[in-house]
Amino acid sequence: MELAFEKQGGLLPAILQDESSKEVLMLGYVNPQALAETWKLGEVHFFSRSRNRLWKKGETSGHVLRLKQMLVDCDADALLLLVEPVGPGVCHEGYRSCFFRELNADGAERVIAERVFSAEQVYRRSEGQ
Amino acid sequence: MELAFEKQGGLLPAILQDESSKEVLMLGYVNPQALAETWKLGEVHFFSRSRNRLWKKGETSGHVLRLKQMLVDCDADALLLLVEPVGPGVCHEGYRSCFFRELNADGAERVIAERVFSAEQVYRRSEGQ
Numbered sequence: 001m002e003l004a005f006e007k008q009g010g011l012l013p014a015i016l017q018d019e020s021s022k023e024v025l026m027l028g029y030v031n032p033q034a035l036a037e038t039w040k041l042g043e044v045h046f047f048s049r050s051r052n053r054l055w056k057k058g059e060t061s062g063h064v065l066r067l068k069q070m071l072v073d074c075d076a077d078a079l080l081l082l083v084e085p086v087g088p089g090v091c092h093e094g095y096r097s098c099f100f101r102e103l104n105a106d107g108a109e110r111v112i113a114e115r116v117f118s119a120e121q122v123y124r125r126s127e128g129q
Numbered sequence: 130m131e132l133a134f135e136k137q138g139g140l141l142p143a144i145l146q147d148e149s150s151k152e153v154l155m156l157g158y159v160n161p162q163a164l165a166e167t168w169k170l171g172e173v174h175f176f177s178r179s180r181n182r183l184w185k186k187g188e189t190s191g192h193v194l195r196l197k198q199m200l201v202d203c204d205a206d207a208l209l210l211l212v213e214p215v216g217p218g219v220c221h222e223g224y225r226s227c228f229f230r231e232l233n234a235d236g237a238e239r240v241i242a243e244r245v246f247s248a249e250q251v252y253r254r255s256e257g258q
Contacts, residue, residue, distance in 0.1 A: 001230075001238045013142050015153055022151035024144055027207040039234040071228040072238065074220050078156040080228045091203050099200040099209040101130075105168040109130045109201065 004077040005032065011047055012079055016090065019068045019082040025090045026098040028057070030079065042067055044081060061122045063087030087117070094119040133206040134161065140176055141208055145219065148197045148211040154219045155227040157186070159208065171196050173212060190251045192216030216246075223248040 005012055011029040018025055028046040030038070034054055037045040041056075044065040048055040058064035065083040072079055089096040093115075100113035134141055140158040147154055157175040159167070163183055166174040170185075173194040177184040187193035194212040201208055218225040222244075229242035 001232070001236060013156060015144050015156060017153055024146055024153065024209050026202065027142060027144060070232045071241075072230050072232045073155065073227040074222050074224075074229070075227075078227075079232070080153050093203050095203075098202040098204075098207075100203070101201050103130070103199045103201045103208070107130060112200075 001072070001076060003035075003072065003079075004075065007077050011049070012077060014044075014046070014079040014081050016044065016065060016081050016083055019084055023097055024099060025065075025083070025085065025096070038067055038070075038081075044083060057090070058087065061087065063090060063122075065090065089116045092119055092123060094122075130201070130205060132164075132201065132208075133204065136206050140178070141206060143173075143175070143208040143210050145173065145194060145210050145212055148213055152226055153228060154194075154212070154214065154225070167196055167210075173210060186219070187216065190216065192219060192251075194219065218245045221248055221252060223251075 003012055010031050014028050014030045016025040016028065029049060031047040034045040034047045044057045044067055046055045046057060064086045066086060067081060068084055069082040070079060091098040091100065094117050095113050096116050100111055101109045102112045103109055132141055139160050143157050143159045145154040145157065158178060160176040163174040163176045173186045173196055175184045175186060193215045195215060196210060197213055198211040199208060220227040220229065223246050224242050225245050226242065229240055230238045231241045232238055
């Protein structure tokens, strides 16, 4: 099938969900090259919009994400990647999921998760995730 | 907190997850007005990119999504909405989730879910979702 990369300047949003716990871990973006590497190596690759390059999730931290299943939505413009995380968490702030804050109607935020690793220790040698 | 609407031309991606089953239902986009309506009415509103207007999910089908919790990611550029779906499914093709197809490495697709309602009956009077 044809994926609708052109809708968003060559990138598709990819939701990462823990296959086992069903927790949503993060939202990333893929281009065709990132998808090809993900299929080839069985570990999730993104296209980093901030660094403007291919980015293997966990390349610095070792917290890679093993691809278990890839789903595509009805419009072929979003992906859902079911993964097995290697390591305690995916968020560069030290949480299991990047969605660690609750947002309220008045715009206030509240942290609802526990830190599971020290981001300083894991990332002290570089800026990578 | 400030949400990073400017990163994507005024829209933020919002992942919809069934609060109870943890199934990921769809990915939509919100602007500040859609968020305000969602908070005000307790039912999910999007900004439709194809119709270029505010869009209450379920406005045609009656399959609205009741907001239970809103989470925001570390970069404040993606939302995760935990919802209670009213009705059998969210997909305009008649499935519970828009992610009803599996994608394989060779680009082949395979439907992995059962249709739960007749899209023709629900949408026969309009093009809305």
